[in-house]
Amino acid sequence: MTMDRVHITDVTLRDGHQSLIATRMRTEDMLPICPQLDAIGFHSLEVWGGATFDACLRFLKEDPWARLHQLKAALPNTPLQMLLRGQNLLGYRHYGDDVVRAFVERSIAGGIDIIRIFDAMNDARNLRTAIEATRAAGGHAQGTLCYTTGPVHSAAEFVNLARELVAMGAQSVAIKDMAGLLTPAATRELVSELVAAVDVPIHLHAHATSGLSELCHWQAIEAGCRHIETAISAFAGGTSHPPTESLVAALADTEYATGLDLVALQEIGLYFHEVRKKYHRFESEYTGVDTRVQINQVPGGMISNLANQLRDQNALEHFDAVLDEIPRVREDLGYPPLVTPTSQIVGTQAVMNVLSGERYKTITNEVKQYLSGHYGRAPGPINTVVRQKAIGNAEVIDCRPADRIAPEMDTLAREIGERAESTEDVLTCALFPEIGRQFLEQRRDGTLTPEPLNPPENTQAGCPATVEFNVTFHGETYHIQVNGSGHHREDTRPMYVTVDGMPEEVQIETLDTIDTAGGGAAASGGSLKKSRRATRPGDVTTSMPGTIIDVLVAEGDRVEAGQPVLVLEAMKMESEITAPVAGTVAAVNTSKGAAANPDDALIEIDADDG
Secondary structure, three states: OOOOOOEEEEOHHHHHHHHHOOOOOOHHHHHHHHHHHHHHOOOEEEEEEOOHHHHHHHHHOOOHHHHHHHHHHHOOOOOEEEEEOHHHOOOOOOOOHHHHHHHHHHHHHHOOOEEEEOOOOOOHHHOHHHHHHHHHOOOEEEEEEEOOOOOOOOHHHHHHHHHHHHHHOOOEEEEEEOOOOOOHHHHHHHHHHHHHHOOOOEEEEEOOOOOOHHHHHHHHHHOOOOEEEEEOHHHOOOOOOOEHHHHHHHHOOOOOOOOOOHHHHHHHHHHHHHHHHHOHHHOOOOOOOOOOHHHHOOOHHHHHHHHHHHHHOOOHHHHHHHHHHHHHHHHHOOOOOOOOOHHHHHHHHHHHHHHHOOOOOOOEHHHHHHHOOOOOOOOOOOOHHHHHHHHOOOOOOOOOHHHHOOOOHHHHHHHHHHHOOOHHHHHHHHHOHHHHHHHHHHHHHOOOOOOOOOHHHOOEOOEOOOEEEEEEEOOEEEEEEEEEEOOOEOOEEEEEEEEOOEEEEEEEEOOOOOOOOOOOOOOOOOOOOOOOEOOOOOEEOOOOOEEEEEEOOOOOOEEOOOOEEEEEEEOOEEEEEEOOOOEEEEEEOOOOOOEEOOOEOOEEEEEOOO
16 A cells, blocks of 8 residues: 555544434444454544543443443454543543543543544643643544634644644644534645644544535545545434545545455445434434535534524524524634534523523623633633623633642542542543432442433333323423333432423422322422412523522522522533522522423512612
């Protein structure tokens, strides 16, 4: 094979199913095809990181570390690759350097060979520790350019960032086009300049959303890129990647030929074609070309998330307005690339701006942290009016955010205590405190129960058959299917339902007393409070559905207008819900962990006279 050979990283086992079936592929469906994948001769297989860690814990009830160990054993001849969010690791905040080093060391010890390290702000300071830790642990550190466009972004800026990453120790540089923004001309320009500027391999990771990815890959190859990323055809296209088989066929009989066996790849494609049917309930609606991304820059996974969030509250008619608002919020925040977690930060704020009818009426805690410099240096200038409204005269840091974080591993280990059986368990809870603890407790108790794959056809524990009915709330009617239930978890039981065709998991809580519509009660004890529809000026509401993660006041407390009274989590972002009036708290109709719906009076405040 010539020096011009193109090397392929296949992303089916991570980004392919993350993009198209909400990261739901189970390990049991990966392992049978591993011998065939291992025999192909890929440069690497991307199998871990990104959203897989979260999905394993939250939905599949699998230990993500165990998945990694199983895949390494099943793929002994092929390097394994993961995606890491720099100082954020796989979570949504920055962690202390000791946590980053421990996570990287355990990942490489568990079987990862190549770590692609990126930062949502393209702030190289947030990559240094992970790059150094990867090299120290014997892994390949790949620095990443999160590609985006805008007034403050240019090929020259990306080249400067690449030089900085290589100087830090990056052994290769990846162009990460998470939204499918690259055009063929822009690809040729950027790759040509990178090849001339740095003496390390250039990799191209470009999503197919806009329909241009195959053309971009061809231009990249002709400009000197020799490492591209694809997905097996059954998990290609749409918001995923170009098909592995197609690129292998396109490059055959050229100087860039991959040398990979097309027939063997097609056999793998047939396997995944059947596997994908198993996950039909998680299929993305955005499986075709969507050129809107060239304007709004919204990655495909973010588009489907936004659509689901709006559908959940019967507000899907605002979808186009949210897509229009996202670029405006992005401009206010200094044009960050839209990739985790900045995509969630910008997207959630855009939803709140649209649904509340007033821009920045409610500002998420993450936006406040962003505007305070706690995610790093913004690429462009911040809207000073928005910053003042969000954080007032609070300090804006200009150092590397992790420089302000003390070592955390010992404290985390003490907090988790006997639940943790290993360093990996401590790291799991560090990244996802609530979900991680719940997972470890259920593992200990033997009650791990994955969400059902095809509930309408199956009998779940405690639910002999599908039950269907309509429910009307505030004049809106919803079609409900109760598909099954899981094992009791202390005083709760998960119920699996679909609401107007959308899969949901509902936690049913057992209470000592249930006050029925007729006034009857069960055994003595506590009472069930039900929030009423908000109608009074002192009613505290939320503009979008979510989960209450903290209640900051109690009945009888005195509050001022604008004072935070609740903390809501929605779309993985936290927001403080404030008092609309000054007065006295008359009733608290919610609690930590409870669902919050728009228009419910979560807290009732008796306003001051006058």
